[in-house]
Amino acid sequence: xxxxxIMAILSIIGVLNLSAKEINLIPQPISxxxxxxxxxxxxKTSIQYQSGLEKEATYLQELLEASTGFDIETSEGxxxxxxIVLSVDSVRVATxxxxxxxxxxxxxxxCGADNAGxxxxxxxxxxxxxxxxxxxxxxxxxxxxxxxxxxxxAPTFKWRGMMLDVARYFYxxxxxxxxxxxxxxxxxxxxxxxxxxxxxxxxxxxKYPRLTEIGAWGGEGPTRLGGYYTQEDIKEIVAxxxxxxxxxxxxxxFPAHMLCAIVAxxxxxxxxxxHEVPIQHFISRDLLCIGNEKSIQFLEDVLEETIALFPxxxxxIGGDEAVYTNWEKCPKCQxxxxxxxxxxxxxxxxxxxxxxxxxxxxHGRTVVGWQEIAQRxxxxxxxxxxxxxxxxxxxxxTDKGHFTVLCPASHMYFDFPEGxxxxxxxAATWMPPISVExxxxxxxxxxxxxxxxxxxxxxxxxDIFIHGTTLQEIYSINENRSENYAEYLTFPRLLALxxxxxxxxxxxxxxxxxxxxKHHYVKLDNKDCNYRVPEPYISEVEVSxxxxxxxxxxxxxxxxxxxxxxxxxxxxxxxxxxxxxxVENTSDFKAITIVTNRHVSLPIHIEEKxxxxxxxxxxxxxxxxxxxxxxxxxxxxxxxTGKIAGNGTYEITFVYTGGERRLDIEDVKLFKRDxxxxxxxxxxxxxxxxxxxxxxxxxxxxxxxxxxxxxxxVRGDLSNDSYGAVFIxxxx
Ligand code: ACM
Ligand code: ZN
Numbered sequence: 001x002x003x004x005x006i007m008a009i010l011s012i013i014g015v016l017n018l019s020a021k022e023i024n025l026i027p028q029p030i031s032x033x034x035x036x037x038x039x040x041x042x043x044k045t046s047i048q049y050q051s052g053l054e055k056e057a058t059y060l061q062e063l064l065e066a067s068t069g070f071d072i073e074t075s076e077g078x079x080x081x082x083x084i085v086l087s088v089d090s091v092r093v094a095t096x097x098x099x100x101x102x103x104x105x106x107x108x109x110x111c112g113a114d115n116a117g118x119x120x121x122x123x124x125x126x127x128x129x130x131x132x133x134x135x136x137x138x139x140x141x142x143x144x145x146x147x148x149x150x151x152x153x154a155p156t157f158k159w160r161g162m163m164l165d166v167a168r169y170f171y172x173x174x175x176x177x178x179x180x181x182x183x184x185x186x187x188x189x190x191x192x193x194x195x196x197x198x199x200x201x202x203x204x205x206x207k208y209p210r211l212t213e214i215g216a217w218g219g220e221g222p223t224r225l226g227g228y229y230t231q232e233d234i235k236e237i238v239a240x241x242x243x244x245x246x247x248x249x250x251x252x253x254f255p256a257h258m259l260c261a262i263v264a265x266x267x268x269x270x271x272x273x274x275h276e277v278p279i280q281h282f283i284s285r286d287l288l289c290i291g292n293e294k295s296i297q298f299l300e301d302v303l304e305e306t307i308a309l310f311p312x313x314x315x316x317i318g319g320d321e322a323v324y325t326n327w328e329k330c331p332k333c334q335x336x337x338x339x340x341x342x343x344x345x346x347x348x349x350x351x352x353x354x355x356x357x358x359x360x361x362x363h364g365r366t367v368v369g370w371q372e373i374a375q376r377x378x379x380x381x382x383x384x385x386x387x388x389x390x391x392x393x394x395x396x397x398t399d400k401g402h403f404t405v406l407c408p409a410s411h412m413y414f415d416f417p418e419g420x421x422x423x424x425x426x427a428a429t430w431m432p433p434i435s436v437e438x439x440x441x442x443x444x445x446x447x448x449x450x451x452x453x454x455x456x457x458x459x460x461x462x463d464i465f466i467h468g469t470t471l472q473e474i475y476s477i478n479e480n481r482s483e484n485y486a487e488y489l490t491f492p493r494l495l496a497l498x499x500x501x502x503x504x505x506x507x508x509x510x511x512x513x514x515x516x517x518k519h520h521y522v523k524l525d526n527k528d529c530n531y532r533v534p535e536p537y538i539s540e541v542e543v544s545x546x547x548x549x550x551x552x553x554x555x556x557x558x559x560x561x562x563x564x565x566x567x568x569x570x571x572x573x574x575x576x577x578x579x580x581x582x583v584e585n586t587s588d589f590k591a592i593t594i595v596t597n598r599h600v601s602l603p604i605h606i607e608e609k610x611x612x613x614x615x616x617x618x619x620x621x622x623x624x625x626x627x628x629x630x631x632x633x634x635x636x637x638x639x640x641t642g643k644i645a646g647n648g649t650y651e652i653t654f655v656y657t658g659g660e661r662r663l664d665i666e667d668v669k670l671f672k673r674d675x676x677x678x679x680x681x682x683x684x685x686x687x688x689x690x691x692x693x694x695x696x697x698x699x700x701x702x703x704x705x706x707x708x709x710x711x712x713x714v715r716g717d718l719s720n721d722s723y724g725a726v727f728i729x730x731x732x
Contacts, residue, residue: 024516025127026495027187027502029153037105037148041129042082046073049086055243056118057086063126069138084108084125086118093117097189097245098154101125103146113154116245120187124151127523134185134526157444159405159455160501161190162494163251165415167197167260168281169462170216170227175483177240182491182529184244186498191241192316192368192457194251195229198259198284199277199463202228203250203309207301208265215260218279225279234309242311249368250310252302253318255349259284261298268295270330281463285323290348291332299356307363314384315360320370322349342377350377357381374402384454389704390647391447398448407457409704410434410645411442412497414489415461418532421605425485432618432642436517436534437510440496445505458497460490484530491524491531492517518557521595533601536561536577536591548589551580552604556593563591572597586611610725616653616694617729618643621710625659628720633666637711640670643728644699644708651729652710653694654686658723662687667713668695672706686724687717696731 023032041064049057057074064072073080085107093100093113099121102109110121128146132139162183166176180191195202201215217226229237241248262269262284263277270289278284288295307315324345327333333348340351353376357367361381367373368384371393385397386405394404406412416434417424424433444456462482499513524531533556540551552561561577564570570592583589586606593601610619621638628636644650652668664685670678678697686693695712716722 022519023128023147023149024519025124026513026516026520027499028508028512028516029124029151030504031152033150035104035148035150038145039103039105039108039148041068041070041072041144043070044082045070046075046080046083047086048075048078048080048083050088051076053086053088053115053118056115056122059119059243060084060086060122063133064144066136067133067139068144069140082106085110086122087111088114088118090114093154095154096158098152099124101149101151101153103128103149105148108146116189117154119184119243119245120153123185123187124153126185131522131526134523155187155502156504157453157455157501159190159457160188160498161192161249161405161407161455161457162188162490162497163192163194163407163457163459163461165194165197165460165462166202167194167200167253167462169482170200170202170225171462171483171486172227173229173233173237175486176237178529179486179490180237180241180244180246180248182494182527184246185523185527186495187502188494188498189245190247190249190314190455190457192249192251192459194253194461196251196253196260196318197257198282199279200226200228201258201260201264203234203252203306204228204230205302205305206231207305208298210264211261213264215264215277218277223279226277231305231309238310247312247314248310249312249314249316250306251316251318252306253320254299255287255290255319255352256284256322257318257320258288259286262286262288265294265298267292268298270326270333283321285325287322287324287326288352289330289333290327290352291330291334291336296355299352300359303356303359307360307365313364313366314368315365316368317353317356317373318369319349319353319373320388322346322372324348344377347377349373350379353383354380357383368405371397374400386457387447388459390702392647394447394453395449398452401452403452403454404448405454405457406442406444406447407459408442409459411439412456412458413461414458414493415464417489418493419602419605421535421602423602425488432645434493436493436496436514439493440500440508440510440513442500443505444500456497456501458490458494460486462486487530488532491529492520492534495520514555518555521556521559525595533559533593533595533599535601535604536593538604538606540580541586547582547584548586549580549582550589550591552577552591554593555601556595560594561591562594563589565589569603572600610727613653613655613725613727615729616655616727617651618727619725620652620728621726623663623714623722623724623726625716625720625722628663628714628716628722630720631715631718633664633713633715635711636714637709638726640708640710640728641706644670644702645730647700647702648730649696649698649732651694651696651731652680653727653729654684654690654712654714654724655693655727656686656688656690656722656724660721661719662717663722663724664715664717665693665695665712668697669711670697670699671709671711672699672701672703673709677701685717687722 047057061072061074090113097116099112099117101121112118201211212228216228263275269286327345371387374385374397384403386407387393397404419433537553539553542549562570562574565583567588590603620643667681680695684692
């Protein structure tokens with residue numbers, strides 16, 4: 001009897017042990033072989049490293065000493081017991097940045113193809129330890145053990161980047177370092193530092209002091225906003241990033257997005273007009289005047305100081321969103337166009353790109369820029385083109401022999417909200433939300449040529465920070481508005497980006513990713529990194545005579561779920577979810593994830609009103625009697641930005657929901673800003689019964705960031721007493 005009890009206890013402990021040692025790595029390595037045993041860090045643990053790996057050894061030492069409280073010795077060469085052994089062997093591990101990691105009872109061996117591989121082996125190892133390993137505070141009561149495993153790993157893509165917009169909103173160097181640290185935890189290796197935009201110049205340039213004296217600051221008095229990095233700050237950031245295998249790529253934007261420089265030195269523009277540094281989101285039409293010798297000198301001087309600070313092989317020159325009206329009107333710019341034999345004014349941008357790329361070539365650097373740089377005339381040198389509005393530009397670039405990096409606004413712009421849940425912070429709204437799943441769905445290999453597709457990048461724009469000043473009343477975001485908010489929007493999507501860039505494309509699996517992701521929030525907590533707490537997953541909804549039964553699942557491991565059944569917003573003291581809950585109406589049920597009482601999710605959000613019309617696609621507009629002129633046909637216009645979200649064929653369906661009269665439709669036009677892109681003319685109606693009430697349009701010139709509108713020619717049958725909704729569905 002006693003034996004049975006002991007065995008039962010042992011087996012429970014066994015199970016507990018196993019679940020505590022569950023392996024949940026992000027990004028998923030190429031192969032993970034589980035073995036028996038574990039490595040436990042004790043006061044005897046040491047780090048032994050091969051010559052050339054001192055930085056990696058010190059990085060690991062500092063991290064382990066802080067969390068475990070042990071003195072961890074490091075030594076070059078000499079073999080010690082219970083060691084973590086770091087080495088490089090590019091024959092054994094052939095792929096750049098790849099590594100092997102073997103954890104056994106007595107040792108941990110990390111062998112990298114290069115220093116980067118060793119660093120990534122360390123990152124994988126850290127994910128095997130309890131999450132407190134990331135904490136700066138010593139946890140004496142925790143056993144720091146890692147399960148025995150043999151892992152072989154290497155990245156799929158060599159460019160795994162993030163862009164951080166420090167121009168629209170200035171983040172200090174400590175935040176930039178933290179961002180780099182978080183990127184490196186998930187094996188991202190390129191930081192595009194967006195140093196310049198219309199609303200701010202963030203890089204000290206000794207030859208042009210007004211750039212930072214004037215161009216780095218917007219507004220007056222207490223609302224004055226801005227800042228910049230000194231050259232010493234940049235050196236510190238670059239050195240910090242180098243240890244973490246993050247290549248910091250400066251973005252010096254031109255010919256557009258540089259109004260701040262023209263404010264500091266008005267002679268750099270075509271008009272000479274003295275502007276002000278904008279304090280709201282603004283894309284200036286002022287460009288660098290190409291016909292002005294000072295401008296070319298300016299670019300050369302600025303780039304010279306820039307490359308002296310940034311060792312990266314890549315220099316980003318921006319190049320996006322230039323509108324050429326000022327160049328069209330400027331006699332000096334037009335003189336250059338004629339002299340160069342260029343037909344179109346826009347080709348002057350290509351001319352400028354060539355000037356700079358030739359200069360960069362002399363310094364052994366490669367020019368990177370947004371997709372537009374490969375679109376404005378013939379280029380002298382191979383460049384890296386970042387596709388952002390449309391992934392067809394990836395192929396377009398590689399067809400021309402350029403490299404491409406995918407950073408589509410549809411999947412990788414982390415300044416977009418994750419969902420439409422009420423309460424979601426106000427963020428960029430010109431595209432549909434980007435859920436973690438959407439971000440994860442990007443297949444990097446599907447667009448440009450294999451040889452010239454370098455990889456993938458996320459982008460975090462900060463224009464929303466200077467849009468207005470009110471953010472949503474979510475205390476965990478508002479207590480430290482900018483940095484917490486940036487992290488809220490970046491995480492957890494950065495983890496999806498990590499796997500998109502690193503793991504084997506054909507083997508990625510979203511369900512597996514979400515199962516692992518559940519266990520990463522606690523790691524982020526230990527890193528003191530904010531994130532958007534996911535709502536509980538709704539795993540089942542069953543409608544019966546008793547009402548609607550909800551079955552929920554946790555989306556954050558070990559986090560509590562609480563709910564209400566009266567439609568009110570739950571708080572940490574609401575009823576804890578333990579079993580399926582039945583309510584009379586769907587909208588009565590609200591549930592949230594609670595990580596801590598101060599870090600909770602938004603409530604699960606069920607759009608109920610139009611549940612029956614889901615088959616028609618997304619709700620795009622609703623009409624009321626006032627939108628309809630009367631019994632004569634007239635135009636009703638509404639916005640469809642975000643519903644038109646890429647090239648393809650769209651069905652636009654009108655559905656009557658109330659009122660005395662039916663709605664007649666005879667013509668539906670789709671506009672991209674004010675350009676007609678598609679039209680369907682036929683007679684249809686929707687009322688007590690509906691006929692031919694779906695209109696089909698084709699979009700083949702989609703551009704992210706451009707608003708779409710629909711103009712429908714409609715009338716009420718006899719009067720305007722009609723209510724209804726329009727749904728848009730992408731069919732191809
Ligand atoms: C961009 O979003 N303007 C690259
Ligand atoms: Zn000009």
